[in-house]
Structures are given as structure tokens and as C-alpha cells.
Amino acid sequence: MDKILFNQMLFYGYHGVYPEENRLGQRFCVDLEMRLSLKEAALQDDLKKTVDYSRVYQIVKEEVETTCVKLIETLAENIAQKILMQFPLIGEIMVRVTKPDPPIAGHYQSVGVEIVRSNG
Numbered sequence: 001m002d003k004i005l006f007n008q009m010l011f012y013g014y015h016g017v018y019p020e021e022n023r024l025g026q027r028f029c030v031d032l033e034m035r036l037s038l039k040e041a042a043l044q045d046d047l048k049k050t051v052d053y054s055r056v057y058q059i060v061k062e063e064v065e066t067t068c069v070k071l072i073e074t075l076a077e078n079i080a081q082k083i084l085m086q087f088p089l090i091g092e093i094m095v096r097v098t099k100p101d102p103p104i105a106g107h108y109q110s111v112g113v114e115i116v117r118s119n120g
Contacts (some may be wrong), residue, residue, distance in 0.1 A: 001091060002038040004051055007031055011064040015075055018103055026101055028064050028072075029110070030079065032056070033094040034087075051087050059083055072097045072113050080117040092118045 009032075014025045034051060041050035063079050076095045083093055098112030 001035040004034045013064040014068045017070050022068055029098040030060050031096040034090045035092040036090045076113050076115045084119045090119055
């Protein structure tokens, strides 16, 4: 299966369990891997046979920047479901949401979740 990739989309959002996360906000990084056949789109040079990248970006941006959930698991699930609903050509989507600066004491690069969902 072919893939469309979005790598390290960066947003500022207000998701988290702690009140300061909802009040102050923080950075979020989102990666997507969408599996679908790209052959017809390529052969016909037709956007209708693939996924509109700008629409995908806007869905993710809106979800990260205008909603407020406690868990990044929920954020990832919401992103996956909205993209799958908008683009029935996608067979499977991987969504990775990373928090580079969570309020957790310790030394680490980031924390995140990765989910895989399918259409159907």
C-alpha cells in the first residue's frame, strides 16, 4: 500500500491533565502516515483520486489549536477519526502526537502516543 506522510507538523495547543497546561498551553508535534492506493491519482494526475494535503493540515491544525482535551490519546483519536471521515480513500492512518515539553520532572526528549486506525 502507498503512503502519504506528514512529518513534524508543529502547533500550540491547550491539552493536558493539569490546569496550567490548559491555561498556558504548550507545543505539540503531529505526524501522520496515511495508507491508500496512489496509482490512479498518479496515472490520471487527478487530485480527486488522492488526499488534499491542505485539507488534512487544516483538520489537524483545527483539532490541536481550537479544542481542549485532557489526554493526547484523545487528541490523536479525534484527528484520526476526522481525517478518515473526510477521506474515504484512506485505508489506514497512523497518528503520532508528541509533547516536547510536558510538565514531567526528569530528563527526556519528549513524550507521545501513536495510534493506527482503519476506514471500515
